[in-house]
Amino acid sequence: MPRSPHAPRKIPAGAAPRRAEPAPTPAAARPASRLPGTILLVDDDSAVRTALARVLASEGWAIVTAAGGEEALERLAESRPDLLITDLSMGEVSGWDLLFHENIQRPQLPIFVITARPYTESEGANQIAAEFFQKPLDLDALVAAVHRVLGTAPSPQT
Numbered sequence: 001m002p003r004s005p006h007a008p009r010k011i012p013a014g015a016a017p018r019r020a021e022p023a024p025t026p027a028a029a030r031p032a033s034r035l036p037g038t039i040l041l042v043d044d045d046s047a048v049r050t051a052l053a054r055v056l057a058s059e060g061w062a063i064v065t066a067a068g069g070e071e072a073l074e075r076l077a078e079s080r081p082d083l084l085i086t087d088l089s090m091g092e093v094s095g096w097d098l099l100f101h102e103n104i105q106r107p108q109l110p111i112f113v114i115t116a117r118p119y120t121e122s123e124g125a126n127q128i129a130a131e132f133f134q135k136p137l138d139l140d141a142l143v144a145a146v147h148r149v150l151g152t153a154p155s156p157q158t
Contacts, residue, residue: 038080040075041063042067042071042072042095043067043114052137053065056146061152069086070093072086076102083146084111086098086113089115089116095113111128111129112129112130112133113129113131114135114137115133133145
């Protein structure tokens with residue numbers, strides 16, 4: 001049962017529940033083709049999504065983007081990202097929905113929450129998410145947290 005007082009919304013029919021997956025392989029033990037990691041980035045604000053994808057890609061991570069929760073569920077069904085970064089406030093399928101869905105389906109998937117909402121309105125997300133970031137984002141802190149969670153070293157330009 002989720003540890004948040006917020007009830008999840010209904011997951012669309014196209015996003016049928018999947019069986020829980022095995023724990024991810026640590027970054028050091030992954031095949032070279034999987035290094036340094038794949039990040040699914042979800043935000044309905046295209047400017048934030050584009051800028052953040054550019055920053056993360058400059059560190060060498062493969063970035064898959066989604067403009068909302070429904071698209072993110074499709075991407076999650078197609079691939080196995082090493083990290084999910086999601087905004088909370090989006091359309092019909094919100095970041096809350098993604099948190100609850102993936103916490104049940106793949107509890108080992110690290111999830112970072114990024115939000116402009118005040119902390120009091122987002123309380124509970126930080127209990128499920130591996131990291132919680134308030135907008136405007138501290139990009140250095142976000143990149144450092146991604147390196148820590150994925151077990152990668154910062155790029156020379158960082």
